[in-house]
Amino acid sequence: MTDLSQRWQAALMNNYGTPPLALVRGRGAEVWDADGRRYLDLVSGIAVNALGHAHPAVLEAVTAQLGQLGHVSNLYLAEPPIALAERLVELVDAPARVIFCNSGAEANEAAFKIARRTGRPSIVAAENSFHGRTMGALALTGQQPKRTPFEPMTPGVSHVPYGDLAALDAAVDADTAAVFLEPILGEAGAVTPPPGYLAGAREITAARGALLVLDEVQTGIGRTGSWFAFQQAGIVPDVVTLAKGLGGGLPIGACIGLGAAGDLLEPGQHGTTFGGNPVCCAAALAVLRTITDDGLLEHVTQVGKELATGVEALGHPLVRRVDGAGLLLGIELTEPVSTVVAGAAREGGFLINNAVPGRVRLVPPLVLSEAHAGEFLAALPSFLDAGQVATQP
Numbered sequence: 001m002t003d004l005s006q007r008w009q010a011a012l013m014n015n016y017g018t019p020p021l022a023l024v025r026g027r028g029a030e031v032w033d034a035d036g037r038r039y040l041d042l043v044s045g046i047a048v049n050a051l052g053h054a055h056p057a058v059l060e061a062v063t064a065q066l067g068q069l070g071h072v073s074n075l076y077l078a079e080p081p082i083a084l085a086e087r088l089v090e091l092v093d094a095p096a097r098v099i100f101c102n103s104g105a106e107a108n109e110a111a112f113k114i115a116r117r118t119g120r121p122s123i124v125a126a127e128n129s130f131h132g133r134t135m136g137a138l139a140l141t142g143q144q145p146k147r148t149p150f151e152p153m154t155p156g157v158s159h160v161p162y163g164d165l166a167a168l169d170a171a172v173d174a175d176t177a178a179v180f181l182e183p184i185l186g187e188a189g190a191v192t193p194p195p196g197y198l199a200g201a202r203e204i205t206a207a208r209g210a211l212l213v214l215d216e217v218q219t220g221i222g223r224t225g226s227w228f229a230f231q232q233a234g235i236v237p238d239v240v241t242l243a244k245g246l247g248g249g250l251p252i253g254a255c256i257g258l259g260a261a262g263d264l265l266e267p268g269q270h271g272t273t274f275g276g277n278p279v280c281c282a283a284a285l286a287v288l289r290t291i292t293d294d295g296l297l298e299h300v301t302q303v304g305k306e307l308a309t310g311v312e313a314l315g316h317p318l319v320r321r322v323d324g325a326g327l328l329l330g331i332e333l334t335e336p337v338s339t340v341v342a343g344a345a346r347e348g349g350f351l352i353n354n355a356v357p358g359r360v361r362l363v364p365p366l367v368l369s370e371a372h373a374g375e376f377l378a379a380l381p382s383f384l385d386a387g388q389v390a391t392q393p
């Protein structure tokens with residue numbers, strides 16, 4: 001571990017800091033460190049490993065595809081990206097077209113370009129949102145400290161308070177190309193907007209002729225208990241961006257344009273060498289198949305509810321409430337000690353995420369069993385106690 005830390009510090013740029021734990025293998029919702037110590041993984045590579053670690057369906061699909069045809073670029077047709085695009089169109093349940101990329105930020109870059117293609121100059125996004133670290137996605141991201149070191153930003157983006165329909169209504173006009181929103185703020189710790197917010201955003205954008213772009217990079221692919229979070233809001237957006245859980249651990253992103261939004265990019269206007277890589281698409285097809293075959297949407301809804309009610313039922317003084325949906329949960333703390341709670345959890349054999357100081361985020365694999373959820377709930381009070389102690393003068 002010390003050796004790995006030193007090598008990390010010497011060879012890698014210092015943008016992440018040095019991680020406190022070295023992992024060597026994983027299976028399902030469990031991971032092990034170099035000393036053979038086991039952890040229950042409620043981070044899943046930041047909401048990525050939808051089927052957990054080393055799922056046989058992903059392993060098989062990736063191995064078979066790599067053995068047959070690893071990469072061809074978009075200069076040639078190949079079956080896996082076409083099959084995956086077709087399946088995603090089925091899942092959004094509307095006429096749509098897809099462009100593939102390699103990450104969430106890139107999916108939002110594609111959406112940004114689609115917005116520019118409307119010919120309108122401005123974009124409205126939300127404060128506290130997170131859309132990625134590339135320059136376009138960063139301009140959309142509603143967190144000034146992340147933007148400041150890289151100014152000037154890509155022009156035309158303004159931010160309004162998340163969840164505030166009146167503010168959105170005031171900000172969107174005939175110059176607005178698109179409104180970019182996360183259905184639930186993921187990196188901010190699973191912050192759910194007030195009921196009716198997404199439906200209101202849909203009405204406002206439709207009335208002004210602006211696109212509604214939903215960033216489902218974190219909420220999509222079953223994370224909240226439906227294929228996409230927008231389906232629970234009863235709306236149809238113009239553009240949906242995906243990444244994280246889609247590839248089950250392999251890097252793939254997608255930008256889906258519904259209806260006319262799927263026709264705005266013209267030949268030569270966008271592209272990426274790796275987008276639609278057959279191996280990543282094979283992994284994604286395996287993830288989507290397994291979610292259906294194993295009834296994981298219902299499972300996520302059920303286990304997510306058990307986890308959320310279980311945490312609230314602890315009645316721990318450090319817990320104000322549990323926010324989020326499905327298996328994207330934010331434990332809102334009464335004090336800003338999420339780092340202490342997450343550190344104590346790690347010591348106790350559980351990986352959880354200190355999203356922001358006042359919130360702990362739980363984003364376990366969608367396959368998290370009820371037994372594993374119970375194991376976490378039984379252990380959680382002692383981690384919360386550690387956080388409580390840290391608040392004492």
Ligand SMILES: Cc1ncc(COP(=O)(O)O)c(C=O)c1O
Nearest residue numbers: 103104105130131132186217218
């Ligand atoms: C909602 C959302 N959008 C975009 C991103 C950026 O994705 P990536 O890190 O794959 O570029 C993230 C990552 O956390 C995210 O949560």
